[in-house]
Amino acid sequence: MIKKILAIFLIVIGTSGFTHAQNLDARIDSILTNLFKDKDEPGGVFMVAKHGKPIYCKAFGKANLELDVNMKTDNIFQLGSMTKQFTAIAILQLAEKNMVNLNAPIYKYIPDYPSGDKITIHHLLTHTSGIKDFTKMKSLQQISQQNLSPKQMIDFFKNEPVDFPPGDKFEYNNSGYVILGHIIELVSGKTYEEYINQNIFEKAGMKDSHYASDVTLVKNRAYGYQKKMEKYVNKTSISFSIPFSSGSLMSTADNMLKWQNALNKNLIVGSKTLKKAFTKYKLNNDEVFNYGYGWHIKEINGTPVRAHGGSIFGFKTMGVYIPDEDIYVIGLTNCDCNSPTQITMDIAALTLEVSGKKSISLIKPI
Template sequence: MTKTILTTALVLTLGQIGIAQTGFDKTKLDNYFNALEQNNKFMGSVAVSKNGEIIYSKTVGLADVENNTKATENSKYRIGSISKSFTAVLVLKAVEEKKVCLNQTIDKWFPTIINADEITVKHLLGHRSGIHNFTNDKDYLTWNTQPKTEKEMVEIISKGGSDFKPDSKAAYSNSNFVLLSYILEATFAKSYADLLQEYIVKPINLTNTYVFGKINPNNNECKSYSFAGTWKVENETDYTIPLGAGAIISTPSDLTKFADALFGGRLLKSESLEIMKTIKDGYGIGLFPIPFYESIGFGHTGGIDGFSSVYSHFTDDKISYALTSNGTNFNNNDISIAVLSAVYDKPYEIPVFATYNLTPEELDGYLGVYASKQIALKITITKDGNTLIAQATGQSAFPLEATEKDKFKFDRAGVVLEFSPADNTMILKQGGGQFTFTRE
């Protein structure tokens, strides 16, 4: 549900084959997370299961910063778009019960949607509908905290129109899974929340998974945060807006249990699971391929407000992994690599964080709007106290951390900015690319 900051990193890595084993160095992995926690890099929780049993779990940070409440293994995190995996399971359950057909068009439910008579249920599931993604709209963050009715959401999605001809390509759109939520509710005459409990949560005994409401710290529900010198609480998206696209709350242990059940054939028939795992133009049905060395897992990532998450299942090794976070000032992809490296006996390093302190007056030398001839992107540099803030055109602002004189980074997106104030230039480095910007 969250918006991209500059470019996003690919998940995990490819390389030589790794052999999964359970006798890994848990102390080293604990120390890895302790380093993140001590340097305000990550608040969240991870879990790994093998053969259906949890072999590692770790929780760091605070569930509620304002009240200094430590997170525990039972703390619950909003999982954002991981909800799409659950929704895909529910739709395929409806198909198995012959209540819905994958190839039926959606004009029966949504006659106001452009191309509704061409768009099928399967197109929605595979992000092939062409329906515009409403979370990309510039005004989205002005209304996402307010409840919306189905009628209001369908009207918003209808007004967004179509980005391409149905089934001509794939493009990620939360709109698809919001509409699937309404199809499920109409088909079963039950709420999405009740369907989740009936078809997934209760059959596999998930203890901390449900559709969220307002965050309730007294029910072990985490608040979410962004980091800009200190942890700052984020606004809460109302559940009525993402619904089956992103309105589920859970824990890493529940997510590994869900993955074990899904890929172990306890939620769907084998042919339905194969439909989910079939990748076309990078998308499965509520799943993405997630590689690690020569092992190929399936899972999904998620992000909503300040929450971020990922889960994956590696069938050949019978390993499931999940991460949930309510505040990150680091690249979660690197955290996933570290955890799986520990489990697969691959090398990884405990990060060392160097700090370089600058006064607000020293930061003034970097402020301004920077433009590049290489890419159609402007980056505005401002400050908030002792923290430098960057914001690219049409994207969310993000804090920069000084690592040395004239050099800053944003670990979460793998961004490095190197300034030359005397020349009024700035170099952006990300994902192997290097771009020069000039201050206007």
């Protein structure tokens, strides 16, 4: 009798889990099919993982409009500013080896940098340096097609007036992460691409992740598009030496999950070092701001959330991680007309709800 009751109990539990999974799939489908209504337009890949394993992964739309190629879940997308996660962790790796001091002024590494005695590595990591963001400079278009060395790229913006004294404000800044990439090269003796490949991609098993190139043949590449005058066009071409370590990596949904799992397992840096990336820091006036090293750090209804998006010509991306529940949601799209930011957060909220947590509006768009 006891065995019979136990068997019935296990069947009920199993059925309940299956029903919840079906419910989640259906609700995510309804969100994404609404975004990607036309199967003949650019699309995207969305994945939800729990405890390190995918529980939802689907592709929508076209990976290549001209060749009429459907999107697949293993397509490779440009990440845009999600690249900053990798740059920040690379700096933390070097700090762990005592090759970089997070509180050191940047003149220690780049002696001729203006105000380099006042701006620290920490300021660069947290977007509190006050350095002019090169993406806001009108003259950017003049160099956008040029293949510049990191030093040449830094020379492009370094003499611009600072926007504020270091540490006074949080203001999102791509220039700071370009400088960090240059410091990685100076300290390690490797190119940024070589360093990331050897010390992050290989360690995490990210075989389908690369430094972006429009020249190199990349298997399973999703082509990027923009929408102009209500028509799709191929993305604007730029030299990837311009965004460099602030936005020039490319990857797949599966590889991004491997990245998150590698961080959780401390395969890239130790737990004490990693904690620095997910810590909220203070401005000079002791005001706390919601950014660590390469991630936005939020607390929603007491639930910690780490998130970051990316945008580069032809692509928009978004990743959300909820450490308390070990839930990871990644959205990758191949038209910069389709932002996955809010949708990725909505999917994360749904996953929390189906997991038995209170339904919440996760975080505002970043």
